[in-house]
Amino acid sequence: MASTDLPPIMLDHLYSMDDNLKAGGPLLLLENARENPVVGDEPSSETAPVVDPVSISRCCIEKGLFPAVPLFFQYPCGISKGWSEWVDRELRDPSTCAILRRAQVLDAIFLSKLWDIHIEAKMLRHVVRRWSAATHTFVCSWGEFTPTLEDVANISRLPICGDRSPFGIALTPEETDNLAVLRRGAPTSPSTSLRFSNWIQYFGDANRQGPCRLAAFIALWLGRFVFCDFSQDCLHERVFPLALAIARGDTIPLAPMFLGHLYHLLDRAQLLEKSASGSMGVETLLSSGFLQVFLWERLKGLDVYSLPHSHAMKLADWGKGSFMPDNLPLVCRWFKRMQRKGQDFLKLLDNVEDFIFRPYGTSAETFTFVPFYADVSDTVEVPAAVSQSDQFRKYALLSAAPIPLPTLGDNRAEVSVTYSPHRVRRQFGLDQGVPGSPNHGNPFALHRVFWSNDHIPASCRPIFLASKTRAGGFSRG
DSSP states (O other), rough: OOOEEEEEEEOOOOOOOOOOOOTTTOOOOOOOOOOOOOOOSSSOTTTOOOOOOBBHHHHHHHSSOOOOEEHHHHOOOOOOTTTTHHHHHTTTTTHHHHHHHHOOOHHHHHHTOOOOOOHHHHHHHHHTEETTTTTEEEETTTEOOOOOOOHHHHHHHOOSSOOOSSSSSSOOOOHHHHHHHHHHSSSSSTTTTTTTHHHHHHHOTTTOOTTTHHOOOOHHHHIIIOOSSSSSSSSOOOGHHHHHHHHTTTTOOOOHHHHHHHHHHHHHHHHHHHTTTTTSSOOOOOOOOHHHHHHHHTTTSSSSSOOOOHHHHHOOOOOOSSSOOOSSSSGGGGGGGOOOOOOOHHHHHHGGGGSSSSOOTTOOOOOBOOOSSSSSSSEEOSSSSOOOSTTTHHHHHHHHHOEEEEEOTTTTTTTEOOOGGGOOGGGGGOOOOOOOOOSSHHHHHHHGGGTSOOOTTTTSSSSSOTTOOOOBBBOOO
16 A cells, blocks of 8 residues: 655754734834935825735745745855955956956955855844745835845945946957857866866966956856856856956946846745745855845844954955055955854844944944935935936935846846835935835836936936935835
8 A cells, every 4th residue: 555654844943933023013113213204205005015925935934835944055155266366366467457447346356355254044044034025125023124236335346337238248259259268168078167166277377368368257256256046166158248348348237237136036045945845955046145244234233243444454455466445345344254143133133223224334444335325414305317416326316216127037138126125215214105016117128227328217216315324214104
């Protein structure tokens, strides 16, 4: 007689439902929030769409729709062998630095040689399960929060705006020849020709000065630190045209592409856990190092201590004549830091007073940051036609505008990903109104605003920008 025993269910024993996420909780104001909020037009609370609980793994697990299985974060958060030395060699060349500076990736590539983030997997498993695939925000008892373009610019130092479309890049005959060289990869077996270690050993050889050396260097950086989802130790050839464009000094809007990529992988992690149905664990290549730093910047009370600037400088300055910024980017204070295990982070996650809505630009340290605030005391109204002035920086407006994010699909095709800053307005120092549903029309047409002189459409343009110290409140809706 055939056995009727069901296969055992694999459970995530690090996961707990003992948190404060309850339905219908009150809106919690910050201590210094404005009493007279300014939100502009907003839908009524009765007609506004609510977050569908089915879009959140935490709610599905609570309802028994599927069990929590182990989530394994496979993104390589440490430093690949030989990569730091290759970065130092390239950044000793002033002409290379000039090209990378023109492409606005010099700081980002410098950071990659130091990128050593110790993740707290238990906390990340809980936070990832608060992700709503419908709104692209994390949900907690006091509201929603999400990584924005401001976070990407300050943590990863990737450019928000560009001067070139990242899709359908036109190549010269010489660049086409170099593309063929990159596709062949390192002279090993076909199955290992694009492996990180073999790529570094071959193209990163100090004695090799081929015509596509710089493009090969940039390609590894893109495939390892920006668009890593194909394999934890192999390149995907979809980054090669981008690398060739950057190697000639073109600026590609990598920040929205990275953020759209991150959102896409968070969505995928939820789908994989649902499909697993308790039969297996789930592996994800989402940028866990970035997500970890994002949480360290945003949550007060976590038992992890950042490096002072003087100590961070000592760790960073070992390039022996290579490029070194005068003041380090903010993320350098988190390299090689480790969060104490066993801390009850769920209470912090669901307490609005423990969330830092405006983490950048308020520290007395000398780390550098990218300013996304208006140079005013409170708020300033954004005009219909915005000039390229300090007060209305285009990248600050784009960070707060609900414009779909362009990113790369698996076959290098253009993909559009929902971006919901209108649901997390307090992260920009603005007052949170009842979030509506932006009418984008053709989302692919809106992508152009990231690499052209097109103005942000009136339907998406933020009405206000806030000062760096302003604490946002709620509307009366």
